[in-house]
Amino acid sequence: MTQKLYAPEQVAEYLGVTLHKVATLLRSKQLGCVHIGQTKRVTEVHIDEYLKLAASRPPRKRRPRPQIPTDLSPVWKQLFDAALRNQPLLAAFMTHAALLRIDTQTRTAFITAATAETAAVLMAEPNRYALQRGLKTSFKRPLKINVTCS
16 A cells, blocks of 8 residues: 655645644644654645544634724823832823824834933833733733834
8 A cells, every 4th residue: 555645845735834834733743744764744644634623623713802992091091000009100200101092003002201201211121011011901912112202
């Protein structure tokens, strides 16, 4: 009984996925293979088993993206209150700044500061991380911070 053996590149082309995806499937043993020396080869039986398994799996459910409110002042107020409890120095500088907008494509929060000193304090490492953690709890996803001086 002879079976045709396929290289991972051929399997990727046949399945219409990337070579990286085939390597991941082989590593996780979702796609079986035969070892010939140092190389891995996939048979038609392995491909059929994988396709049957993939067809029987329910589709992954995606979480909906949180809605970005048009008025961001309550979000900034919530961040300010959290900073007031945990980091009073940061809260003092937050009074001279405002959350302008959130870009969902680049996942960036744009903050404007009244002075360069305020911008520098907000961008200092522990303060920036505190703002990022606060925004993550509000929007359920990590956001980058972009502080500008007006």
